[in-house]
Amino acid sequence: xxxxxxxxxxxxGRDVPGGEEASASGRGTAGPRxxxxxxxxxxxxxxxxxxxxxxxxxxxxxxxxxxxxxxGLGVYALVILVSTEGPTRVGVDRDASAMRPVLAAxxxxxxxxxxxxxxxxxxxxxxxxxxxxxxxxxxxxxxxxSVEREAEENLLAVVRAAAAExxxxxxxxxxxxxxGEFRKRVASASVKVDAxxxxxxxxxxxxxxxLSSTGLLYxxxxxxxxxxxxxVVEEKTSRVVELLLSTIRPWQLLAGKLFGVAVVGxxxxxxxxxxxxxxxxxxxxxxxxxxxxxxxxxxGVWFLLGFFLxxxxxxxxxxxxxxxxxxxxxxxxxxxxITTPFVLGIALLSKNAHDPVIEWLSLVPPLSPILMxxxxxxxxxxxxxxxxxxxxxxxxxxxxxxxxGRMYANSVLRSGSRVPLAEALRLRQRSAGSAxxxxxxxxx
Amino acid sequence: xxxxxxxxxxxxxxxxxxxxxDGMTFDIRAGELFGxxxxxxxxxxxxxxxxxxxxxxxxxxVRWLGRPVDFAARxxxxxxxxxxxxxxxxxxxxxxxxxxELHGLPPAAARAAAGRxxxxxxLSSCASEEVQNLSxxxxxxxxxxxxxxxxxxxxxxxxPFSGLDPVxxxxxxxxxxERAADRVTVMFSSHQLSLVERVxxxxxxxxxxxxxxxxxxxxxxxxxxxxLLVDAPAAGEDxxxxxxxxEVVSREGTRTRLRLAKGADDQRVLHAALATxxxxxxxxxxxSLTELYRDLVARTRPPEEDxxxxxxxxxTxxxTxxxGxxxxxxxxxxxx
Numbered sequence: 001x002x003x004x005x006x007x008x009x010x011x012x013g014r015d016v017p018g019g020e021e022a023s024a025s026g027r028g029t030a031g032p033r034x035x036x037x038x039x040x041x042x043x044x045x046x047x048x049x050x051x052x053x054x055x056x057x058x059x060x061x062x063x064x065x066x067x068x069x070x071x072g073l074g075v076y077a078l079v080i081l082v083s084t085e086g087p088t089r090v091g092v093d094r095d096a097s098a099m100r101p102v103l104a105a106x107x108x109x110x111x112x113x114x115x116x117x118x119x120x121x122x123x124x125x126x127x128x129x130x131x132x133x134x135x136x137x138x139x140x141x142x143x144x145x146s147v148e149r150e151a152e153e154n155l156l157a158v159v160r161a162a163a164a165e166x167x168x169x170x171x172x173x174x175x176x177x178x179x180g181e182f183r184k185r186v187a188s189a190s191v192k193v194d195a196x197x198x199x200x201x202x203x204x205x206x207x208x209x210x211l212s213s214t215g216l217l218y219x220x221x222x223x224x225x226x227x228x229x230x231x232v233v234e235e236k237t238s239r240v241v242e243l244l245l246s247t248i249r250p251w252q253l254l255a256g257k258l259f260g261v262a263v264v265g266x267x268x269x270x271x272x273x274x275x276x277x278x279x280x281x282x283x284x285x286x287x288x289x290x291x292x293x294x295x296x297x298x299x300g301v302w303f304l305l306g307f308f309l310x311x312x313x314x315x316x317x318x319x320x321x322x323x324x325x326x327x328x329x330x331x332x333x334x335x336x337x338i339t340t341p342f343v344l345g346i347a348l349l350s351k352n353a354h355d356p357v358i359e360w361l362s363l364v365p366p367l368s369p370i371l372m373x374x375x376x377x378x379x380x381x382x383x384x385x386x387x388x389x390x391x392x393x394x395x396x397x398x399x400x401x402x403x404x405g406r407m408y409a410n411s412v413l414r415s416g417s418r419v420p421l422a423e424a425l426r427l428r429q430r431s432a433g434s435a436x437x438x439x440x441x442x443x444x
Numbered sequence: 445x446x447x448x449x450x451x452x453x454x455x456x457x458x459x460x461x462x463x464x465x466d467g468m469t470f471d472i473r474a475g476e477l478f479g480x481x482x483x484x485x486x487x488x489x490x491x492x493x494x495x496x497x498x499x500x501x502x503x504x505x506v507r508w509l510g511r512p513v514d515f516a517a518r519x520x521x522x523x524x525x526x527x528x529x530x531x532x533x534x535x536x537x538x539x540x541x542x543x544x545e546l547h548g549l550p551p552a553a554a555r556a557a558a559g560r561x562x563x564x565x566x567l568s569s570c571a572s573e574e575v576q577n578l579s580x581x582x583x584x585x586x587x588x589x590x591x592x593x594x595x596x597x598x599x600x601x602x603x604p605f606s607g608l609d610p611v612x613x614x615x616x617x618x619x620x621x622e623r624a625a626d627r628v629t630v631m632f633s634s635h636q637l638s639l640v641e642r643v644x645x646x647x648x649x650x651x652x653x654x655x656x657x658x659x660x661x662x663x664x665x666x667x668x669x670x671x672l673l674v675d676a677p678a679a680g681e682d683x684x685x686x687x688x689x690x691e692v693v694s695r696e697g698t699r700t701r702l703r704l705a706k707g708a709d710d711q712r713v714l715h716a717a718l719a720t721x722x723x724x725x726x727x728x729x730x731x732s733l734t735e736l737y738r739d740l741v742a743r744t745r746p747p748e749e750d751x752x753x754x755x756x757x758x759x760t761x762x763x764t765x766x767x768g769x770x771x772x773x774x775x776x777x778x779x780x
Contacts, residue, residue: 039519039548047545055534239529242498243590247519247547413498 044252045259052231052260057267066268073275088155091118091126093137099162103136106162113158211346212276213299214374216269218342220303221369222335224265225311229318229331231257232412236322241412250409254315262307266300273299298376305393306369310338312400316407320419330418341367345374354380363389365396447510449474449629450495450598455504457490464490466653468504472631472646474597477624479640480633481737482650488633489526491650492600495631496523508598519547522596524604528587532576536567536586539575540593547594554593561589565615581612588616592623599623601632605639617643641733649740657740664736671729672702672713678721687716699725 056062092100092115100115107113118126123135127148134155135146143163145151169179235241244253273296317330344367348358362371362381368389375381403425410426411419448471455468465487472478480488493499495506497518508517530539537558544554562571565585570578575586584607591599599620605613620643624630634640640647641661649657649664657664676683677698684692684700689708693701704710710728717723731739 039546044546047542051534051542055531234531238532239525239527240531241529242493242496242525243523243529243543244546245498246496246521246523247543247594249515 039248041249041252044248045256048248048253048256049260049263052257053263056227056261056264062264062268066271069268069272070275073272073279076279088133088152089114089116089131090155091116091123091132091135093118093123093135095138096136096143099136099138099143099166102166103158103162106165107158113155211350213377214342214345214349214370216272216276217299217303217306217370217373218338220265220269221306221310221338224261224307225314225334225338226331228257228261228311229314229327230324231261232315232318232408233321233324233327236319236412236415237324239415245413250412251405253412254312254405254408257315258308258311261311262304265307266303269303270296270300295377298373301390302369302373305390305397309365309369309393309397309400310334312397312404313337316404316411316424319408319411320421320424322415322417326418337366338370341370345371349374349378359385363392365393368393448472449476449509450631451505451507451510452491452495453505453507455491455494455506456502457494457499458502463653465494465501468650468654470648470655470658472629474629475624475627476629476646477620477644478629478631479644479647480631480650481635481637481640481647481733482633483741486650487653488650489602490653492523492602492631492633493525495600496521498525519594520597522591522594522599522601524587524591524599524601526602528583530575530583530587530590533574535572535574536578537562537571539586540589543590544593549594557593557595558589561592564619565589581608584608585612585615588619592619596628598629599631601630603634604632605634605636613639637734637737638732647733649737651741657736661733661736662730664733665730668731668736668739669706670704670708670710671731671735672704672710673699673725673727673729674702674713674717674723675699675725676717676720676723679717680720683716683720684713687713701729 090103090113092103094117097117100117103113103115107115116132118132118135123132123137123146126132127135127146130148133147134151136159137144137146143159145156145159172179172182235244241253277295313334314331317334318327320330321327341361344361345358348355349371352358358371358375361367362375363385372381372386372389376386407424411424451471453469455465456463457465468487468491470478480492482488490499494501495513497513497515506513508520511517534542540558540561541551541554544557545551549557562568565588567582567585567589570582575583578586584604588601588604591601601620604616604620608616617639620630620632624645644661646658646660647664648655657667659667671693674684675698679698679700681695684690684702687708689705690713691703691705693703695701702713704713714723714726717726
């Protein structure tokens with residue numbers, strides 16, 4: 001009974017293991033006594049990821065580059081808004097005022113025109129001031145379109161069509177045909193266009209879409225890929241990698257770095273992407289085939305796939321060198337893999353979005369992360385192709401990360417001169433007495 | 445019998461045709477401070493990097509508590525690389541917490557340990573500075589804290605004292621002694637031999653990629669040539685000349701320092717001194733580690749090849765205490 005009563009007081013004193021540990025670890029100068037516990041792979045990767053995110057997001061350069069890109073987008077939007085002024089104003093002289101109803105009817109759907117009746121005496125001044133883009137007059141039965149420098153093509157087409165229409169009506173009346181009846185009959189013989197894959201965008205819009213989507217992705221692959229590669233070299237230069245790899249595995253470090261940089265890149269991409277989509281919809285400059293959120297998801301998914309694919313290769317290449325100055329040389333071949341689909345995409349897609357070469361190329365992994373999103377945004381990629389390209393990309397990713405991980409692990413602790421490619425790729429046979437003896441190593 | 449905590453067994457490592465480590469063997473007990481000295485390129489750094497798994501040996505083995513060192517064992521080590529290894533743009537406190545957590549400490553414990561070592565190593569004023577903005581001495585303290593933050597069972601420190609001011613040297617020395625008192629196995633390399641002599645329990649002298657001598661300073665000095673201090677006021681300049689195996693090291697006024705080769709008879713020296721007149725002092729002296737080191741390196745250096753810093757292990761290496769397998773006829777030098 002008495003022991004039970006004393007229990008609370010004694011428990012802490014008697015609880016030797018726990019109590020001692022706690023007090024020892026709290027002791028002034030002594031280091032933590034409770035030795036390092038086991039570290040799960042997930043936690044290791046998570047810790048590295050968190051450090052990458054923190055150290056990158058908190059930098060001024062991240063803030064500045066985001067702001068700079070947003071600013072660039074804003075300026076672009078402003079240019080679009082300014083360049084799309086109101087309707088084209090066309091003056092119609094009193095002599096030609098009879099043409100107005102016909103002109104208005106023809107101009108319907110051909111463009112944004114406004115027809116105003118003007119007095120012949122002021123036309124020159126109005127044209128010079130830019131109040132009017134053109135003035136339509138009639139001298140001796142001949143229609144004349146007076147302009148300052150040259151006639152706008154659309155307007156010319158409208159005026160010609162209107163003139164022809166007017167002439168036709170007059171000739172029909174002279175021949176005793178009812179123009180209304182005639183028109184109805186002609187209209188009934190129209191040709192119906194059956195577009196198999198209707199394009200929802202004009203050529204200019206398509207080009208803008210291709211350029212912005214592939215351009216944005218290209219920019220992010222290069223920018224964040226290089227950022228990661230520099231990070232790998234930085235760890236090698238500062239030798240901090242030697243500290244890190246005494247407690248975590250190379251693949252954990254590499255994975256953490258990849259995830260961390262991907263999160264940072266994705267954040268910036270989504271920020272910019274939403275701004276761009278909002279802009280596209282706000283200014284009506286470009287028609288997006290899918291909903292805005294769908295566009296962002298497409299960009300995001302392909303960014304991640306492409307980023308991991310390219311960045312894993314870049315990191316593996318970067319691990320071969322110990323100094324930032326040497327980085328350029330080893331990442332060049334990988335950069336070629338990113339640049340080629342971009343150039344190809346711009347060149348072929350803008351010529352013909354349905355180019356069969358593009359269709360096939362956009363399925364294959366090193367090219368798909370740049371080409372496929374552009375095709376999806378253009379609305380020219382059927383579902384099965386999207387699915388196939390995703391499957392292939394994921395498969396390639398699995399293979400690439402395995403090889404990249406091996407290259408990274410083989411090279412990252414070898415400081416000094418560049419690690420030869422053959423050695424970086426070597427299967428891990430690093431046990432004592434193996435091949436490493438006679439290989440020329442730069443270490444020291 | 446004391447079981448060694450860390451055993452280095454017949455390590456070999458070559459870089460191309462250069463044999464950096466060639467049969468390195470020694471062991472360290474728990475709670476022991478082990479000094480690792482040797483000329484540049486003798487193989488100290490390579491050995492430490494092999495212990496930490498940064499390099500893979502061509503042959504040989506490192507054992508921790510009797511078992512080959514594996515990844516789990518290395519996580520209990522604290523390492524300070526020769527070229528300092530920290531993220532230059534990370535803040536000190538953050539960096540230490542990160543390394544603590546990477547070694548498996550829970551976040552709260554990592555924070556506490558980081559704080560404790562920042563305070564202990566007198567870094568409080570720069571805890572929120574980026575590492576790159578610190579002075580070299582302070583960066584080195586941070587580097588030590590980085591090796592200590594996870595409470596390692598063994599410390600492997602490459603040149604921890606180089607470039608430190610005297611106060612920092614004292615702090616570093618105290619911390620290492622404390623750790624050793626806490627049963628941590630501490631091994632460090634240094635060129636400051638007087639410091640090594642004061643701090644270390646045992647010293648390993650490296651030459652040509654292998655240990656050419658190992659033991660306490662006392663053990664080493666017993667094995668080395670004896671020193672004598674003789675004060676004979678009436679003696680002439682060359683009173684000691686002609687004594688077999690006796691070499692005059694220096695003369696200051698009436699005092700003469702002598703070095704006696706093995707087998708030389710100190711009683712004959714005394715007689716010779718008395719023959720000159722009164723002898724007011726006749727004292728055997730313990731050589732300092734610096735002197736021992738010079739003797740050893742001079743002795744083990746092949747006579748025909750004494751230029752440069754190459755410390756080839758000569759044929760006499762086998763005679764020294766605690767040395768590794770008897771020496772071959774290597775003439776090739778060690779690591780850079």
